[in-house]
Structure formats: structure tokens, C-alpha cells
Amino acid sequence: MTFSAVIVAAGSGSRAGPGQAKQWRSVAGKAVLRWSVEAFLAAGASDIVIVTTQDGEKALADALEGLSGWRAAPGGVTRALSVQSGLAALANRPGNEPVLIHDAARPLLTRAIIDGVLTALESADAVLPALPVADTLKRAEPGRDPTTTSREHLWRAQTPQAARRDTLLAAYAAWVEGEPTDDAQVVEAAGGRVAIAPGDPLLMKLTYPEDFAMAERLAGAARITRVGQGFDAHRWGPGEEVWLCGVAIKHDETLIGHSDADAGLHALTDAILGAIGEGDIGDHFPPTDPKWKGAASDQFLRHAAELVAAKGGAIVNVDVTLICERPKIKPHRLAMRQKLAEILDLPLERVSVKATTTEKMGFTGRGEGLAASAVVAVETPA
Missing domain, CATH: 3.90.550.10 (Spore Coat Polysaccharide Biosynthesis Protein SpsA; Chain A)
Known part of the structure; x- marks a missing residue:
């Protein structure tokens, strides 16, 4: 009605x-x-x-x-x-x-x-x-x-x-x-x-x-805490920079995807959508839609945050893990945290970005691609 x-x-x-x-x-x-x-x-x-x-x-x-x-x-x-x-x-x-x-x-x-x-x-x-x-x-x-x-x-x-x-x-x-x-x-x-x-x-x-x-x-x-998790992976291809957690990093390859292939933002977007029961990123931004070709992924994350707000909720904290042999993430980690904090309107202390390798095992270890996982806590009305 x-x-x-x-x-x-x-x-x-x-x-x-x-x-x-x-x-x-x-x-x-x-x-x-x-x-x-x-x-x-x-x-x-x-x-x-x-x-x-x-x-x-x-x-x-x-x-x-x-x-x-x-x-x-x-x-x-x-x-x-x-x-x-x-x-x-x-x-x-x-x-x-x-x-x-x-x-x-x-x-x-x-x-x-x-x-x-x-x-x-x-x-x-x-x-x-x-x-x-x-x-x-x-x-x-x-x-x-x-x-x-x-x-x-x-x-x-x-x-x-x-x-x-x-x-x-x-x-x-x-x-x-x-x-x-x-x-x-x-x-x-x-x-x-x-x-x-x-x-x-x-x-x-x-x-x-x-x-x-x-x-x-x-x-x-009157409020409850809900937890969501997200995962994303993209293969490497020819290029000169890679976007990760909203930050452009100079690199001898780039990640291949329909949008800008920012695996960190994609995983985090899915985690937020999962926490509030709103499907996944593909439901809201279909890869078959040419509108999203080469699109900046920060708009996907902002959309997910707006859905949380529309439900009367608030994002409590986020934690992103990037899984790759290269590029080195640590020199860019603070900039990534600051970008995520800006997009989500969160204090920096509630935003975590980490990196790990798979010790040369699997597709990330062989340098075939990069993966990202994310966990988010969201508080909503009960």
C-alpha cells in the first residue's frame, strides 16, 4: 500500500x-x-x-x-x-x-x-x-x-x-x-x-x-547488529595502474572487469548488501548493462551505504583483506582507509584494510589475479 x-x-x-x-x-x-x-x-x-x-x-x-x-x-x-x-x-x-x-x-x-x-x-x-x-x-x-x-x-x-x-x-x-x-x-x-x-x-x-x-x-x-561478508576476484591483464579500495596504484598490469574492477570495493559492497539482505552487487549493477562499463566502483559502495541509511541503519565498522602477491599494499593502506572512511562517512578507526598472500599457492600465488574479502557490521532497527 x-x-x-x-x-x-x-x-x-x-x-x-x-x-x-x-x-x-x-x-x-x-x-x-x-x-x-x-x-x-x-x-x-x-x-x-x-x-x-x-x-x-x-x-x-x-x-x-x-x-x-x-x-x-x-x-x-x-x-x-x-x-x-x-x-x-x-x-x-x-x-x-x-x-x-x-x-x-x-x-x-x-x-x-x-x-x-x-x-x-x-x-x-x-x-x-x-x-x-x-x-x-x-x-x-x-x-x-x-x-x-x-x-x-x-x-x-x-x-x-x-x-x-x-x-x-x-x-x-x-x-x-x-x-x-x-x-x-x-x-x-x-x-x-x-x-x-x-x-x-x-x-x-x-x-x-x-x-x-x-x-x-x-x-x-531497539536495534540489532547484523554482519555481512563479501568476496571478489579479478584476473590480471595489460595495463599501467590498478584501482584498489578507491585508490589508483601505478602497476605494470591492471585488473580486468566490466567496471573499474576494484575488487576491494566490490567485496565491501557485497558485504554491506549481505548484512541488510539486499542481494549482491550484480543485482543492483548488472555486468550485462553497458551503463556500468568502466564505471568507478565507489558509486556502488555509496549506493549500498544509502540503502543502509534508508532502512534506518548505520554501518558500524568495515574490514577489507586484499589477497595478492603484488602490488605491495602497505604503502597505500592509509590512503585506502581514508578513502573508505570518506565514502562511508566513518571515523578512520572503524575502517581496516589489510593484505596477505597465499605463499605462492593458487591463482593469486601464481600472479594470475587478485582477490579481496570483506566483513562489515551494520546496526539496524530490530
Whole structure:
């Protein structure tokens, strides 16, 4: 099912304490807003509109650096007006397409929540993820002792809340009761049927300073580490230089291949693709396609890294081993590490390049070709 998303990121977040608005602050090394954008991209959102203030546009660009598939819209003085601004920005989308309205302050959004909301929308006018209230509730009015309130049939509403775009626009146009608390309430007031989808305790809203410490812990618990491995080999042929791990090395032979035959980059690309279950390099860049004839292999590696980011993941570290009798790799190893670190936007200490020989055995030992192997660790949402 195709869908669009509106992320409300126009609030000042004054209750979160001094400093930047909470949507621009960091949780587990990423801006709060970026978590949700990456989750929507990984789930296949057709369009993502982020509603923010004019002052927030610079912070927005910084927070989402390297990500595509999103655009900004001006925020309103209230949340309801910001949501309507986001819906207006989606005027190019079909009126019956589902739109998921999400608060930027809920960073730990998962694919399961998105899928659950979309599924429930098939038989409802609006859907919200929610959790049943588990704590005992007390009502404490000024000057009176606390009294216990029944928690039966009470739910804690979360976002993203979903409805078809036309439904939301009509419901907001008909709303006359003051500031609504959420989008499902607006559809409900217009006579629409609202359904509840399973919520997630991890999808907490960051409101107070102490919430950020909790989110840091939850972000680690909600992610897993995946390991991928890759291998590539090319034969030697006539030439004057060879490309290895993005570095050109003067040599009396070159590696033969459809692209630039950079075995190091090819092995590493396959390792990343393997870690996220996206096939191999040939699936994305077929050697039968003349478009890739002589192509620089760094674009293959960048593509694999972008796929990781689109899934809400991050590359933790990479380790490449080049297997050859010659050329000597050690004089070029630092340059190779620096190039890989640049392509993958990693600290140098997380990038390893090594070399070994096969003691004159096999095709590499006989000088017939060169091989490379790679291992990568990738962290993704669970």
C-alpha cells in the first residue's frame, strides 16, 4: 500500500529544558527527527513532508543530511494548523492515499507500527496506535484528597495516526471545537470510524529532560547488529595502474572487469548488501548493462551505504583483506582507509584494510589475479 507521511516538527519543546528544540537534539548519535524520517523511508513512504518553522529550516537540513525523499512545509501557530499545512503540501498526492501524521518527538518508530496502522486503516476512517493504561490512575484536585479513577477501557494514544488525505482535510475543515489533541479526534468528531492498532512502549514521546536519557537506553535496546561478508576476484591483464579500495596504484598490469574492477570495493559492497539482505552487487549493477562499463566502483559502495541509511541503519565498522602477491599494499593502506572512511562517512578507526598472500599457492600465488574479502557490521532497527 502506498502512503505519505507528515511529520510535525514545528514545536519549541520548552518543557525539554534549555537548548535546541527537542526534534533537533541527539538520541544515540542521531537527531530525534532523523529517526522517524529514516523509519518512513525504510517502510516505503511515497512522500514525506516535514512541517517546521522558518528558524528550523537550517537545523532540518543538518539533521537530515544525506537523506532524500522528504521536503519541508511551513509550520502553524498550533499543531492542528501545522498538520493542515502538511496536508496542503501533499496536494500532488491522490486524495484516497493514506497519510500518516507523526510527532517528531517520538523517535523510536518501527516498521511494525507503520504496517499495523496501514493494515487497520483498510477497515476504518482513521487509526491510531495506542497502549492500554496499565498504571492505577489518581485524580487530585486542588484542596481535595486524591481519588482513584478506573483505568478500564482507557488507552494511551501514540502516533503516527493515519487516515486518507481527503478524509483528514474534510474533518479539519469541519472542526469547530477549539484545539484538538490529535488527528483521530478530528476524524471522530466528523463522524468517522476510528480504530486502534497495537502501540509500542518504545514509541515514547520526548517531553522532559529525563526522557532523553530513557530514549538513549531504548534506542540501543531497539536495534540489532547484523554482519555481512563479501568476496571478489579479478584476473590480471595489460595495463599501467590498478584501482584498489578507491585508490589508483601505478602497476605494470591492471585488473580486468566490466567496471573499474576494484575488487576491494566490490567485496565491501557485497558485504554491506549481505548484512541488510539486499542481494549482491550484480543485482543492483548488472555486468550485462553497458551503463556500468568502466564505471568507478565507489558509486556502488555509496549506493549500498544509502540503502543502509534508508532502512534506518548505520554501518558500524568495515574490514577489507586484499589477497595478492603484488602490488605491495602497505604503502597505500592509509590512503585506502581514508578513502573508505570518506565514502562511508566513518571515523578512520572503524575502517581496516589489510593484505596477505597465499605463499605462492593458487591463482593469486601464481600472479594470475587478485582477490579481496570483506566483513562489515551494520546496526539496524530490530
